[in-house]
Amino acid sequence: MRIDVVSIFPDYLAPLELSLIGKACQDGLLDLRVHDLRDFTTDRHRTVDDTPYGGGAGMVMKSEPWAQALASVAAGNTEAATKPVLIVPSPAGERFTQAAAHELAAEEQLVFACGRYEGIDERVMEWAAEYFTVRPMSLGDYVLNGGEVAVLAMVEAIGRLLPGVVGNPESLVEESHSDGLLEYPVYTKPSSWRDREVPAVLLSGNHGKIAQWRRHEQYRRTAERRPDLLAEFDAAKLPRADRTAF
Numbered sequence: 001m002r003i004d005v006v007s008i009f010p011d012y013l014a015p016l017e018l019s020l021i022g023k024a025c026q027d028g029l030l031d032l033r034v035h036d037l038r039d040f041t042t043d044r045h046r047t048v049d050d051t052p053y054g055g056g057a058g059m060v061m062k063s064e065p066w067a068q069a070l071a072s073v074a075a076g077n078t079e080a081a082t083k084p085v086l087i088v089p090s091p092a093g094e095r096f097t098q099a100a101a102h103e104l105a106a107e108e109q110l111v112f113a114c115g116r117y118e119g120i121d122e123r124v125m126e127w128a129a130e131y132f133t134v135r136p137m138s139l140g141d142y143v144l145n146g147g148e149v150a151v152l153a154m155v156e157a158i159g160r161l162l163p164g165v166v167g168n169p170e171s172l173v174e175e176s177h178s179d180g181l182l183e184y185p186v187y188t189k190p191s192s193w194r195d196r197e198v199p200a201v202l203l204s205g206n207h208g209k210i211a212q213w214r215r216h217e218q219y220r221r222t223a224e225r226r227p228d229l230l231a232e233f234d235a236a237k238l239p240r241a242d243r244t245a246f
């Protein structure tokens, strides 16, 4: 998969060179390129923002540097069979979820446009629709200073789903949000720690009982912490053996 990120703070994306995503790039599983939006300006001051039409606080990112940057990225990948997906991080976008991460992990090329200030001139997204599938996406219901932190999170969530990035693919199957529930609690050695015991069932060696306990715990934890998820959860979609826990 190829991922392009356009930002006025390319150094912000440096953590993507670390850990599993950094290794995926080194191993050729991910082709990640970060671009400086200011390289696509034409004035001496490398201006990327201006005052908003209609008045109000803050500045808005100018359309032309964005069009130049995105056209350059789109033209740079002539091998793509499908339109790249342009993800525009925005608190006003659709919610980025694990399901969205799975969907996006199947794409050939993703392009991320990191907004700053009050965001990007809306006409950029209209113009870009000719060359990209445009998806404004939100990390959550809060406001960040820029799109870079959202991109770090999204690229990590998507990148770890690419084949070969996570050593044991089994570990992706039972995670929170993989089947609509949160993950069960996990423990490691020692079995007794500061007067706290690991639940006995996990030491029993009875795999059926362990699986059932974990399902119960997933349900209990989801009901306690995220009842909104339970409203959408459908136990009928689980494998038959797992349904008995509900």
Ligand code: SAM
Pocket (backbone or CB within 6 Å): 088, 089, 090, 091, 092, 113, 114, 115, 116, 117, 118, 119, 120, 137, 138, 139, 140, 141, 142, 143, 144, 145, 146, 147, 148, 150
């Ligand atoms: N004025 C915008 C609004 O109210 O929708 C917020 C602009 S915010 C200060 C600047 C940039 O941060 C946005 O253009 C976007 O790229 C990024 N951003 C802020 N919150 C975000 C969120 N929850 N998810 C994704 N990106 C976010």
